[in-house]
Amino acid sequence: MRAREISTLALDSYQRAARVALSNHLVTTTYPDRIALPLLRRWATELREDLLELFGYRLEVTETTARLFxxxxxxxxxxxxxxxxxxxxxRRRYAYLALALAALGRAGNQITLSELADHVAAEASQVDGVELTTDRASDRDAFVDAIGWLATRGAIALADGDASGWANNPSAGEALYDIDRPVVVAMFRPPRAVQHLRSIRGLLAGSDAAIDPEESDAGLTDSGREADPKETLRAVRRALVEQPVVYVDDLDPDGRTALAASRTVADVELLTGLVAERRAEGVALIDTSGRLSDYRFPSTGTxxxxxxxxxxxxxxxVIDPDAPALATYPLPDGDALIEQLDGAIPDGGVFGDLA
Known part of the structure; x- marks a missing residue:
């Protein structure tokens, strides 16, 4: 692990870079701020090795972007x-975002907002349940929200005009955007061709191995081979940085063994600078820096x-000994969300052999 080779004086800078990469899978010259990309570029080699070793994540760093896969x-x-x-x-804004990104990939160096809207409207008309009508104010507002999301991350930059003016009155308002092609290219690169997926499970880890749920507790894949201990460790470390708390009951026996090992958590602490809090129920990483968590807690505001x-x-x-037993409720079933997403996948355009 390269983090062990970094001097004490430089370790804080390296840990800040790791937190930036983990909390912002796409970093550009302006997003999330102007100091993030230079920081990542400074530690690119070390981060690339440590993120791959600990989590199985791939980091690509260029002059203008840093992308964590x-x-x-x-x-x-x-x-x-x-x-x-x-x-x-x-769902409408997500659809407009995907279609706008596809249109930007085929555009030149600049594009007007109305021209981009026409491209998205044409593509949307070919997808059941998706429609962009610029005469409808709600559609324009949703489209501008999607464009704003892209602009915040640096895929496009406003060169002239005003997007809100177009949203209020497309016949009178207009906006011109510069397109940052490296950011557009880096922004959406799924591990598989999304248009040929019949299920969202194809994007999840282990989808190629087709692990049998009934055999997962025994640590066996459908081919009868034992699960790779290194991949088990990586999965547990991924859970530590992606979930607020990693509960022991949510892990299989191999995962529990990995979580119990002090080295598993210590490696993540060293990389991120976070502090682990162990309880009988599981492990949580505490973000004392306030630079990785989505929300500060405690915080200000009502x-x-x-x-x-x-x-x-x-x-x-909970600690009242005289109180009646607490009611317990099952956690939401992850399969239900998968079924909802799978039910929204359009059948048109799916090529069977590729799917």
Whole structure:
């Protein structure tokens, strides 16, 4: 592990770079800020080796972009795309985002907002359930939200005009964007051709191995081979940085053994600078820097203060020896989310042999 070779004085800088890569899978000259990319470029070689060794993640760094390609073990709907006003993307905005990105990949160096909307509208008309009508204000607002998401990450940059003016009145308003092709290319590169997937499971780790759920507890794949201990370690480390808490009960026997090993957690602590908190239920990595977590807690504001008060009440209730037994509820079934996504995959255009 290269982090062990870094001097104490430079380790904090390296850990900040690791946190940037893990929290922003795409880094550009302006996103998430102007110091992130130079920091990653400084530690690119060491990060590339450590991220691959610990998590199985691939890191590509160029002069203008840094792209982390994670390994997805399970679907996570807790980190949706959001508009500049912090509204969660709906299905329409996700569709416009994907179609706009495809159109930008075929465009030149510049494109107007109305021209991009025409391209997206033409492509949307070929997909059942997706439509972009620029005469409809709600469609224009959703489209501008998708374009704003791309602009925030540096795929496009406003050269002239105003997107909100076009959204209010497309016949009077207009906007011209410069296209940053390296960012567009780096932004969407799935491990498999998405248009030929019949199930979202094809993007998850182990999809090629087709692991049998009934054999997973025994650590066997469908081919009868034992699971790779290195991959088990990587999966546990991935869970440590991707989930708020890794619960022992959620892991198979091999995963529990890996989590119990002090080296497993210590390696992640060394890379990220996070502090592990072990409990009987599992392990959580505490972000004392405030640079990796989605939300600071405790924090300021009404919602954060109410959450803190509720946490206190929950704690008092749990430790009260005279209180009745707590009710327990099962966690949401991940298969239900997969079924919902699979049900939305259009059948048109899927080539059977490639699927």
């Amino acid at each position: 994670p390994v997805i073990d399970a679907l996570d709907d807790s980190q949706p795309a959001r508009t500049p006003t912090d509204r969660i993307f709906d 919602i954060a203060q109410v959450a803190l008060l509720i946490a206190g009440e929950i704690s008092d209730r």
